[in-house]
Amino acid sequence: MSAAVVEFLLRLGDDRLVLGHRLSEWCGHAPIVEEDIALANLALDCIGQASAWLELAGELEGRGRSADQLAFFRGPPEFRNCLLVEQPNGDFACTVVRQVLFDAVGANVLEQLSRSRDARIAAIAARALVEVRYHVRHGRDWWLRLGDGTEDSHLRMQHAVDELWPFGAELVASDEIDRSLAESAVGADLELARAASERELAGLFARTGLERPEPPPFPPSGGRQGKHGEQLDHLLSEMQSVARAHPGAQW
């Protein structure tokens, strides 16, 4: 049971750590300065949430690993994030679509976890949920404006949706760990999260002229087992370089 909880927490933490790092790559490059600040805020929220999940994972693991050690001293095969969050930023439309797909599921997962039987999980989820409700609103506003904006913004959004859509399936694919933790009311029921994300996304598609792709016949997966794309190697080598060059450094 405890090993399953640790694994579950690593998934939660790694999703947000990798997504937070991706968002932070926009810093200084966003289309306008206000959006630069907004993306940095989203990044900080994600990284803060990752830190809380990983700290709890390290504590329950019982091997004395802190959140920093888990973040900076594991290699790609040990990362449990879904493949969606490691996808490169692409253009701004890709970043928006990636965020919308992630939060459509993530917001519901956090909502369920805020009622977790484990009080520590419930507390972290409740704090994160306040932030993620804003992320949902931010993503929705951009989806609607770019999806129905100019011809260029519409084409870019459609391209982003087509590219990233297949990665959504992994977010709601449940395995033994998810199911057992959902049954014991510690974790979240991913079927409920799938239904909630379906409602959110159906609304977004209905309100724009964007075309919804068919469900992918063979959706990419493997992130939860540590099978990642090459892009995660690059992301981690940059993210971890300072901590690895100066192990134990304080700043």
Add this chain to the structure above:
Amino acid sequence: MGARGRRGVRRKAAGVKKVARARAAPPPDTQWPPWEVFLQERSGAPHEHAGSVHAPDAELALQNARDTYARRGPVTSLWVVESRHISATTPEDSPSYLGPGPDKIYRHPRFYRGAKE
């Protein structure tokens, strides 16, 4: 951002008497219009000018204001208004319009308070 938007308001103010020329001129850049941001730090307190943001519409102006000005410290409420909707006095107005008249101190509320004591 802040300083820039404030200039925007002043530019607009100074241009009040030159409307025709301003309309004929090409837009200065491709930026979204500036919005002025007012935030309230506690319930019942006045909304105070915090700075400005660029945004295509009111909803995104509120979002940008939230991200730019409301992330540090407590904020209970945000207002945004597109900068062009603010009318302002010009520097030339100041002497006759706003000057308190240093030689008419009896007009200062302080004068009466002093007199009572």
